[in-house]
Amino acid sequence: MASPLSARVSPRVALISIVGFWLFYYAIATARALAMTFENRWEMAGWRLLVGVIGIAVTYGLYLILRCARSWSLTKAILLALVICAPAALIYSSANWYVFYKLRTTPHETVVIRHPTEAKTVRIEDKTMTISVGTDGDLVDEKVVDPLGMIADTTMNGYFFLVAWCAFYFALAYAAAVREVERAAAGYQAAARAAELRALRYQVNPHFLFNTLNSLSSLVLQNRSEKAEAMIQNLAAFFRTSLTVDATTDVTLAEEIALQRQYLEIEAVRFRDRLIVAIDIPPSLEDACVPGLILQPLVENAIKYGVSRTTRPVTISVSATEDARGLVLSVRDDADPGIGAELLGMPGTGVGLANVRERLAARHGDAASCHHGPLSSGGYSVVLTMPLVRNGC
Template identity: 50%
Template sequence: MISDVASSREGITSRTAILSILGFWAFHFVIVTLRAAVLGFDDQLEMLVRRAVVTLVSIGITMVVWLLLRRVHGAPLSRRVAAAALLAVPASIVYSAVNYYVFYDFGLPKSVVIANKADEKTLTVQVDMTHADEKSPVMAIADNAANGYFFFAAWAALFLALTYAAETGHAERRVARFRAAAQSAELRALRYQVNPHFLFNTLNSLSSLIMTDRRDAAEAMVMNLSTFFRTSLTGDPTEDMRLSDELRLQRLYLDIETVRFPERMLVDIAVPDALMDACVPGLILQPLIENAIKYGVSPARRVVRISVRARESEGRLVLAVEDDGDDKPTGATIGEPGVTNGIGLRNVRERLAARFGDAADAAWGRRPGGGWAVVLTMPLVRNGC
């Protein structure tokens, strides 16, 4: 939690910034030391100590630069780059002055000489001030500050790159959290879209049972309705449920509707026992069965069969809800892109897309033998609900 807060405020945590400083100057220290050893300078131990002093001071200077750069965190990148470029100027001057004092003014070992005249200028900057008598202290410090500026500018570039990467990662995580929250809200909204006609029709049927003094049937209907709504509204809409539990809920719903259409509706549920533990989005079958009753059973003047089927195909779960009622006035043959003005089927397709992405699909249309069918295909998931 603290690390996240620091990341959002500073771009990178203080720990990361400090480690970048220590790592940068440790690398510089090692490279310069190896260079001196390869060139065969004398008094390596004493020079190592002086170099370590300069490195420690350089770390302190860079710490100050970092603390000042933190003040412009959140500013446009161009402003931060300009701030880093400007801060590197005084930092390089202080670094060069310290380097001059440690390697020359403090007393340079007489045995340290430059073996290769061609490298005299470079080695004077990096290692010693043997020929400082040829330049004034100001000129020597200014000459060395040019190289020092490169060091601090290089670290500042590294710091800005790390900060930008951290900011980008933080923004991506925020977007991911918002996307997950939006998806959860979408799933909840889709799950809670209970058709009000179902409730109104059920209450009308219940009223009819009471008026005709069919108390036992009315009581059973009230208990089924209560169980259905309690289960459907209290479950987490973002979680899956076992197919067996989904079918139990749909049987409750069908029992309620059977009271309305006792002579016109037959129900056939055929699901293999091996698929009962498959995980499906909760109430994913509800809109399909509701549509079958609304468009197949309700307008019919004959018995209409509603079938619920499930099968496994190539590691995927296939669910189908069919009715043999009259053909819908608009629609495509099953397997083609369906044409519908209702929200129920779109609701199902959107829920599948939110849950499984492109791995799931919903197709609907007229059956070859008449009636209407909806087929859902999704990954077969077990023991995950």
């Protein structure tokens, strides 16, 4: 399993986080100096800014080291950060002492020690000195400040500050890793969805081919060679058209209806006087997008269980309307009463309807539906609803 820190934090993001941390430190330290009315506080703010720039450089060095440990486990990376923050804090603390107690000091400065009644003058070499004055104005104590002690104290503060930035860096790396995992998961999900759509789409074609071959067999047995040849040509045209469409993309409703017309022309050879087709598609809905061959199983069922089971003409109606739910497609037949009710218990119809429901769910989720059932006047009806999408196929 990949390390949670394996994602790359760009130098730009790292630098922004580093500068932000040190600007926060600078603002807090400067505000404290102003609030406590330290002497030379504006001059100190300038020197503090220089120390902040040094701190940014030291922290960026930490980033370069931690970046090399991207493949490490989180535990090892944390231990590395705890270790390297110590010398980094020491470097920062030493630079801080040098700036404030060496660069800022004027050599041979004269310090005047004032008393209510008199003044004494002491000449010192630097400002790392504490001077105590007695009540009579005499110099009673002078103590040179220990640089090592000051550096050690600042090192401790700097250490925890740098550790805090390392923790923030780990959070950035972990967040980047989570985003990468989410993007990969989304890619896998899209690929799985596309595979599912292809599987459902191509499940239709063998079913249709089986029925058509049965029809061709009947024509051959009846020595109706011309009709058989016409059916073969229509079949070739149908498959040529349907297989050129990507299974994961939609087609316009006009294209879908054109495919169904080709299919119905094939079946019309078999059911010469018993098949009547009524298609009602408003011109305003011809550019609506639908899953390719979504109507095919429904028209097949209407032929197989409606037309083929009666001796009188049966009308298959295909219509499209628009309502508050979106696009509404319906396929129905007016076969004899009772036939529609019989279909509810037939396993054959379940394959096609299940295919349609699964494809709609894969494409539109809960926004699409498939309702079907027998009609009181006879026959069977299937109604599909889906979002009305235009210019997206």
